[in-house]
Amino acid sequence: MLTWKNIMDYTQNGTPNPSNRIEKSNEEWKSILTPQQYTITRLKGTERPFSGEHCSxxxxxxxxxTCCNTPLFDTAIKFESNSGWxxxxxxxxxxxxxxxxxxxxGMIRVEILCNTCDAHLGHVFPDGPPPSGLRYCxxxxxxxxxxx
Structure with a gap:
């Protein structure tokens, strides 16, 4: 199980290598993603809180x-954080x-990305429930x- 200590180590020393890599040009990503998907995943945007289909x-x-179909999270580790994401x-x-x-x-956070294609996912925080104490938002x- 990953802990905040592991996350901090990864931000300083690098994340374990992915199982595979997918790399595309910006034009290729634009051709396969909707404008909103492109803005969030490739330009590091953020959707409005409580607006996403997977929120609740x-x-x-x-x-x-969304970009490369790599499995990232399981519903067994999803929880209601009331954060809007x-x-x-x-x-x-x-x-x-x-x-x-x-x-x-103006703040220090830890950005999370798909390790296969570098799609922006959101951020991880050390305020989640036990046992990990992590909240991948x-x-x-x-x-x-x-x-x-």
């Missing part, structure tokens, strides 16, 4: 990256998510649910 949905399945306590695999220190907007538009 708890259907069984896996949440995959889907929240998870852990990624589906240790190397599914990449971590970057984010100093934008993810833009709904960055995810697609593969229901079981």
């Amino acid at each position: 949905s708890f259907s069984d399945g896996k949440y995959n990256c 889907p929240s998870f306590t852990q990624p589906i695999q240790e190397n599914a998510v990449k971590y970057h220190k984010d100093t934008s907007h 993810v833009n709904s538009i960055s995810l697609q649910l593969e229901e079981i």
